[in-house]
Amino acid sequence: MIDETIDWREEEDDESDRNETVKRVGVAVQRQKNRDGSTTFLLRWHLDGERKYFHSRVCRTEPHPTKRSMRDWEREAAQARYAKEQEMNKEARDYCTPCVLEGAAAQYHRHLVANRSRSTSERMERLMGHFVDWLTARGGPKNISGVTQVHVAQYRDHLMEAGLAATTTNCYLSDLSAWFRWLIGESLAYHNPVAKVNRPVRQSGRAKRCTRCGWRGVRFLRNRVGRPAATDPAYCPVCGHDQLADGVSMTTATEFWDVLGQFETEPRKRATVGLLGVTGLRRGEAAALRWSAVRPDDRMLVVPAGSSESTKRHGRNIPIISTTEGFLAVLRETGDPDGYICGCDGGRKPITSQVSNWLKPMRLSAHDLRRFFRTALETVAASERIDGRLAGFVIDDLMGHQTGRVRAAYTPQSNGAAARPLMEAFGAWLLAGRQ
Structure with a gap:
């Protein structure tokens, strides 16, 4: 913790109060x-x-x-x-207000408490305290103006040796740079030692260990586009193990039911994942849906348009098929029949925000459900020999995609009637793949 009562001016400097308004010249x-x-x-x-x-x-x-x-x-x-x-800037360097490390950290922390959020001030308090303690343990400078690029580079190497990722280390250095920039503006420092320190290179992709031999360097790809396993980054060159073989792909109806089979003992999770898979809803759209959006008379699910500040604001009507009715019935029994369809689970956050965590063991995400919905509709449209241009418009309406500025301006929100034949064929395709 940072001591807030420390005297941030050095007592031995009798001329520390002179020329406090000297600013750095750029x-x-x-x-x-x-x-x-x-x-x-x-x-x-x-x-x-x-x-x-x-x-x-x-x-x-x-x-x-x-x-x-x-x-x-x-x-x-x-x-x-x-x-x-x-x-x-020689004059500014000679006459800048002397400030010890702990005092500089306390000054910046008070500034953050008054002008930034609580989480930001607490994060910076921990970082500045760790940096000051590390400098003190190494016998570093006591004054903030004595911190050089060498000290920051050594601190960067210390973070990397401690096991922090390159991205986390970059975030720490950026926060330190913001601290020194504020000190320069307050005439408490005359240079930013973080500015010219090389940042660690961030690796692209997610480097993991092979699940069979433990070799580090395997990169998982969620979708493999027709490439042999030997040329895929998910292929381990040491033992030849295919990492994607451990996961569950989802492009056919049988694979969709296999994913739902992982939640047989948890009906509410199964119904939530199934609802997203057969409607193509975004997680935010599903979290905002109330039971009043379900129209049982014409079997339609009304997705309202979002706010004007959001880019995903395309309202639409999705026909309800028999599979969707089954999932909605389970959610009504296990949730609040008068509130949200995907309401809070046990007083926690909306269950739609937890879908990615449920699917993570299967190497899937919540957006893979939406991707499956579109792929399945395109497959059904091709098998039913529906006109490709017409099917594209219908699928875009069901997905909530704005296909063009002119069409969006002159075409009203779809009432879902044109999409019902395609959705009925999609429901039959799903039931045919269920074992």
């Missing part, structure tokens, strides 16, 4: 194109109290320089900018 590199095709690099800066900007010429390139020579000129201009910035 120097920028400005390019100026010339008529002969050359480029002139200028340094541009502004001083407090002055109404104009100051310029200083650095160099001028040859006419029409190549990309390689242009990079050399840019490097020279960057070095000149850095030297000029160090020269201009």
Whole structure:
């Protein structure tokens, strides 16, 4: 924890209260194109109290320089900018308010408590406390102005050796950089040591261990697009084990019922997963549905349009088939018949937000249910020899996809009547695949 009562000014400095308003001067590199095709690099800066900007010429390139020579000129201009910035900020560095590490952390924590959320202030409090304790244990500087890039780089290596992922380490360094930027604005520091520290490279994909031999480096792909296993990243090159063989794919009706078979002892979970699979609802849409959205007279499920701030706001009517009626009956018996269809489970968050956790052991996600719904409709439309253009419009309406700006402006919300033949064929296709 950070001590809030610490005196953040050093007692031995008698002149710490002078020139507290000295601010860091920023120097920028400005390019100026010339008529002969050359480029002139200028340094541009502004001083407090002055109404104009100051310029200083650095160099001028040859006419029409190549990309390689242009990079050399840019490097020279960057070095000149850095030297000029160090020269201009010498006064700010000499007269910035001395501040010890614990005091700087306490000042920034009070700023976060007053201007940021509670979670942000608590996260930064833990990070700053860990960074200060690590510096103290290594005999590092006691003043915040003594922290250098070497200290931050060593702290980065310490986090990586402790087992933190590259993404987490990058987040920690970004938070430290925000802390130092705030200190610079308050004249408590004169430079940001995190700015020029190399960040760890984040690996693409999710590197896992092979479930058979333990080799690390296997990357799971949720969908395999017709490639042999030996060329797939989910294939282990050490023991030859196919990681996707452990999971359950879901492209046919039989595989859909196999997934539901994993929840035989939990009827409410089974009904929720099944409802998302046979309606193609988004999780947010399913969580907002009330029982008043079910129209038993014409067997229609009315999905209201979302708010104007949301991009997923396409309302629609989905015909209810016999399979959907079975899932709704289970949800009505096990839930609140007057509230939400997918209401809270035991006082917790809506059960639709837990679907991904239920499907994670099978290497599936909640969006795979929506993907299955569209794939199945396209399969049924092809087998029933429905016109492809007409089937595409109907499927887009059932999915809630806005196919085009013109069509969305002139076509009203579908009443679901055109989609009923396709949905009835989809229901028969599902029942035929049930074993």
